Amino acid sequence: MNDSELNTLADDKGEVTRLLNGLRDSPQVLDRVMGLVYEDIRRIARNQNRGQRGEYARTTELVNEVYLKLFTGNPPVIECRAHLMKMSALAVRQLIVDQARSRLSQKRGAGAPHLALDEGQVAVEKSDAERVLLIEQALERLAEHDPDLAELIVGSYYGGYTAGELAELRDCSVRTVQRQLKRARGWLRLELGATS
DSSP, X not given: OOHHHHHHHHHHHHHHHHHHHHHXXXXXXXXXXXXXXXXXXXXXXXXXXXXXXXXXXXXXXXXXXXXXXXXXXXXXXXXXXXXXXXXXXXXXXXXXHXXXXXXXXXXXXXXXXXXXXXXXXXXXXXXXXXXXXXXXXXXXXXXXXXXXXXXXXXXXXXXXXXXHHHHHHHTSOHHHHHHHHHHHHHHHHHHHHHHO
C-alpha cells in the first residue's frame, strides 16, 4: 500500500465507522459505505488471484459474492472499518473453502454441484482445492489453540494485508504482528507437514 492509499484509508476511516453505525437506522447508506471500501474489498479478492495455480474467481464477481454474503439476509452488526475488513477476509475464506469442498465432492462423484458460486465465478483446480482444504483444517486447529494467530493468518493470507496494515487494524506494533505471523506460519508449516 503506498502513501496515497494510506492517507485515503486514514481520511475515510472515521467516515466508514460513522456510516456503519448509521447503517442500522438507514440501510440506504450501504452504497456510500461500499463506495468507500470497495477498493479494499477488491484488493482482498484480487489477492486470491495471485500465486494460485488456478484463478479462484474474477475479482469483481468475488467482491459481489462478498457483498451478498455480508449484506443480504440477516447481516451481521459491523462496528467499524477494521471489523468490515476482517469480515470481508472471512467471507472470502468461506467462499474459497466452500468452492474447494464442492470441487472435491465433484471429483469423488457426489451429487448435484454446489450452488453458492457457479463454475464461471470460481474455478479452483482440483489440486488447489485439496491444498485449500488442508490449509483450512490447519487454520481451524490453530484457532483452537490461539484464535488471534489464526485471525492474523486469515488477514494475511485471505485478506492480503501487510504486517503494517494488520498492526493498524489490531492497534499494535508492526514488530508484534511480524513476530506473531512468524509464529503462526511456523505452526502451520509443522501442521501441514504432518498431514502431507
